[in-house]
Amino acid sequence: MAVFTEVSKKDAREVLRRLQIGELVELRGIEGGIENTNYFLTSTQGEFVLTLFERLTAEQLPFYLHLMKHLAHGGIPVPEPRGDKYGEILHTVAGKPAAVVSKLRGKSQLAPEPVHCAAVGAMLARMHLVGRDYDRHQPNLRGLPWWNETVPVVLPHLDAAQAALLQSELAYQNHVAASSTYAALPRGPVHADLFRDNVMFAEDTLTGFFDFYFAGVDTWLFDLAVCLNDWCIDLPTGAHHAERAAAMLTAYQSVRQLTAAERELLPAMLRAGALRFWISRLWDFYLPREASMLKPHDPTHFERVLQGRIANPVHA
Ligand SMILES: Nc1ncnc2c1ncn2[C@@H]1O[C@H](COP(=O)(O)OP(=O)(O)O)[C@@H](O)[C@H]1O
Numbered sequence: 001m002a003v004f005t006e007v008s009k010k011d012a013r014e015v016l017r018r019l020q021i022g023e024l025v026e027l028r029g030i031e032g033g034i035e036n037t038n039y040f041l042t043s044t045q046g047e048f049v050l051t052l053f054e055r056l057t058a059e060q061l062p063f064y065l066h067l068m069k070h071l072a073h074g075g076i077p078v079p080e081p082r083g084d085k086y087g088e089i090l091h092t093v094a095g096k097p098a099a100v101v102s103k104l105r106g107k108s109q110l111a112p113e114p115v116h117c118a119a120v121g122a123m124l125a126r127m128h129l130v131g132r133d134y135d136r137h138q139p140n141l142r143g144l145p146w147w148n149e150t151v152p153v154v155l156p157h158l159d160a161a162q163a164a165l166l167q168s169e170l171a172y173q174n175h176v177a178a179s180s181t182y183a184a185l186p187r188g189p190v191h192a193d194l195f196r197d198n199v200m201f202a203e204d205t206l207t208g209f210f211d212f213y214f215a216g217v218d219t220w221l222f223d224l225a226v227c228l229n230d231w232c233i234d235l236p237t238g239a240h241h242a243e244r245a246a247a248m249l250t251a252y253q254s255v256r257q258l259t260a261a262e263r264e265l266l267p268a269m270l271r272a273g274a275l276r277f278w279i280s281r282l283w284d285f286y287l288p289r290e291a292s293m294l295k296p297h298d299p300t301h302f303e304r305v306l307q308g309r310i311a312n313p314v315h316a
């Protein structure tokens with residue numbers, strides 16, 4: 001991630017003491033990521049990740065932190081938040097809401113093969129099923145209402161063709177969301193940002209999903225579409241990669257079959273997934289925040305993905 005808030009060694013020692021997880025060995029700001037402040041925190045008892053939440057509030061955070069705990073207890077490899085002696089997992093560091101989670105082993109697979117896409121697909125389906133009995137509720141905060149709010153903010157920065165595409169796609173997605181087929185889609189807690197850089201692999205074995213801070217209750221199909229739009233896309237061109245997509249869809253369905261409504265709406269949700277990240281990247285690009293180590297993502301990539309999803313619909 002970027003470092004928006006500097007954490008001192010004194011702050012780090014204090015949080016380690018509160019959580020009773022050893023003495024400070026090293027504190028290192030993490031590059032990559034764009035939402036929160038992240039540090040690798042090494043203590044005499046192990047390696048952790050310290051996250052300071054820059055946009056999410058103390059009211060919103062329990063949903064994400066308890067979801068990670070719930071999934072970890074259900075056998076899904078995700079970072080587990082560490083609690084203090086009262087069991088509290090939401091802390092305050094440098095005046096910001098913060099969490100300390102276990103560090104996953106492995107590294108991101110940034111050039112995925114079908115085998116990696118299959119591993120993500122199968123684990124995603126397992127995660128959806130384990131999330132069914134999670135009892136907290138919070139909507140996807142980067143869902144349709146946020147798109148409707150944010151599009152007018154970014155429109156003045158676009159040329160006429162881009163503005164027309166953005167507006168017509170937003171209208172289409174509002175129309176889809178009002179349909180009875182959409183209402184029939186199964187839903188529950190979803191990750192909603194499970195890109196290549198949010199999954200760890202050791203060799204070809206998936207070792208974890210992380211960065212749950214865009215999670216929320218939404219359709220499972222939207223989550224799958226977000227994955228297909230990143231793992232199964234040729235990044236230089238934005239073109240669909242049929243072999244990787246088939247591997248992901250087959251593996252997902254080996255755990256949970258898509259319903260008829262899901263099969264019908266897959267092309268629309270692939271468009272929705274592309275629209276969501278086109279909007280957020282435009283927003284981050286044209287209305288940037290102050291941060292050291294911040295690298296905004298290229299919005300035009302998701303404009304190309306969206307155009308591809310409209311021109312060449314993909315079916316399950
Ligand atoms: N639990 C974790 N285990 C291992 N590495 C992690 C963990 N959480 C974050 N990281 C590392 O930090 C980087 C940025 O984290 P990320 O959650 O993507 O930031 P942001 O919330 O700003 O998007 C990741 O790419 C990864 O290298």
Ligand SMILES: N[C@@H](CCOP(=O)(O)O)C(=O)O
Nearest residue numbers: 033034035193195211277297
């Ligand atoms: N995955 C999103 C941006 C969110 O950043 P992350 O580092 O939390 O994944 C994108 O690529 O636009």
